[in-house]
Amino acid sequence: MSGDDGRTDGGTVDPTDDDLAIQTDVSASVQSRDQRVASTETVVRAENVNVFYNDAQALNDISLEIPENRVTAMIGPSGCGKSTFLRCINRMNDLIAAARVEGNLFLRNKNVYDDDVDPVALRRRVGMVFQTPNPFPKSIYENVAYGLEIQGVDGDYDEIVEESLRRAALWDEVKDQLHESGLDLSGGQQQRLCIARAIAPDPEVILMDEPASALDPVATSKIEDLIADLAEEYTVIIVTHNMQQAARISDKTAVFLTGGELVEFGDTDEVFKNPSSDRVEDYITGKFG
Numbered sequence: 001m002s003g004d005d006g007r008t009d010g011g012t013v014d015p016t017d018d019d020l021a022i023q024t025d026v027s028a029s030v031q032s033r034d035q036r037v038a039s040t041e042t043v044v045r046a047e048n049v050n051v052f053y054n055d056a057q058a059l060n061d062i063s064l065e066i067p068e069n070r071v072t073a074m075i076g077p078s079g080c081g082k083s084t085f086l087r088c089i090n091r092m093n094d095l096i097a098a099a100r101v102e103g104n105l106f107l108r109n110k111n112v113y114d115d116d117v118d119p120v121a122l123r124r125r126v127g128m129v130f131q132t133p134n135p136f137p138k139s140i141y142e143n144v145a146y147g148l149e150i151q152g153v154d155g156d157y158d159e160i161v162e163e164s165l166r167r168a169a170l171w172d173e174v175k176d177q178l179h180e181s182g183l184d185l186s187g188g189q190q191q192r193l194c195i196a197r198a199i200a201p202d203p204e205v206i207l208m209d210e211p212a213s214a215l216d217p218v219a220t221s222k223i224e225d226l227i228a229d230l231a232e233e234y235t236v237i238i239v240t241h242n243m244q245q246a247a248r249i250s251d252k253t254a255v256f257l258t259g260g261e262l263v264e265f266g267d268t269d270e271v272f273k274n275p276s277s278d279r280v281e282d283y284i285t286g287k288f289g
C-alpha cells in the first residue's frame with residue numbers, strides 16, 4: 001500500500017520503497033485526505049541533480065529539501081533552470097528528447113528515477129499547473145473528471161469533481177454550469193479549473209509554473225489566496241518571476257542564478273531580508289534579472 005496510508009496523526013510517514021512502483025489504489029489516498037496534518041517532513045529531496053539538454057547544462061549540482069505542507073518558491077532570472085527543476089520532480093523532462101537528468105530526486109524515500117517507477121503513478125502524486133491556463137475543450141465537469149479517468153482513478157466522480165472545484169475556490173461560480181465549456185470561463189477561472197483538475201487525483205505535491213503570470217491583478221490575487229489554502233493540505237512548489245509574489249506567498253525560497261546554480265535556499269523572510277550573498281541581493285533588489 002502507498003506511503004499515504006502510513007500517515008499518522010502525528011504527521012509521520014511510513015513510506016515503503018515500492019510506493020511509486022505499486023501505487024494503484026488511489027481511493028485509499030483520497031480517504032486519507034482528511035487525515036493530513038501540517039508537518040515539517042521532507043517531501044521532495046534533490047541530491048546533486050544535473051540536467052543537460054544535449055550538451056548544454058541547465059542545472060548544476062542541485063541539492064535541496066522541500067518541506068511538506070509549505071509553499072516553496074523558485075525564483076531567478078530567465079533561463080536559470082527553474083522550470084527544468086520543476087519538471088525533474090514529476091519526470092516531465094522524460095518527454096523532452098534532448099533532456100538528460102543525473103543525480104537523485106526523492107519523493108519521500110523513493111528515487112523517482114529508479115527503473116521501477118511508473119511516471120503515470122508519479123504524476124498522480126505530483127500534479128502540475130502551467131503558466132497559461134490550458135483547460136481541455138470539454139465541459140467544466142469533464143475537465144476535472146477526464147483527468148481522473150486518464151489517471152485511472154476510481155471513485156464517485158460527481159463527489160470528487162465537486163470537492164475539487166470547492167478546493168479550487170471555483171464551485172460557487174460554476175456549480176450551475178458544470179456542463180458548459182471550460183473554455184468559456186475567464187482566464188482566472190480557467191486557471192482555477194486547471195488547479196481543480198490537478199488536485200482531483202489528490203496529489204501530495206502540486207507544481208505550479210508561473211500560474212498567475214497570464215492573469216490580471218484581481219485573478220492573480222485569487223490564485224495567491226488559493227495557494228495559501230492549498231498548502232494546508234498539499235506541498236506547493238511554485239516558479240515565479242514575481243519576487244513580491246514569492247515574498248507574499250512562500251514559506252521557503254530557492255534562488256537560482258544563471259548557469260543553473262542554486263545559490264540560496266532558506267526561509268523566505270531570511271532570503272529576502274538577509275540574503276547571504278551579493279549576487280542574491282543584487283537579483284532580489286532588481287539590479288539584474
Ligand SMILES: Nc1ncnc2c1ncn2[C@@H]1O[C@H](COP(=O)(O)OP(=O)(O)OP(=O)(O)O)[C@@H](O)[C@H]1O
Pocket residue numbers: 053058076077078079080081082083084085096098
Ligand atoms: N526543451 C528544451 N530544449 C533545449 N533546451 C532547453 C529546453 N528547455 C529549456 N532549455 C534550456 O535550459 C535552460 C533553462 O531553461 P528553463 O526553462 O528551465 O529556465 P527558467 O529559469 O524556467 O526560465 P524562464 O524563467 O524564462 O521560464 C535555458 O538555457 C533553456 O534555453
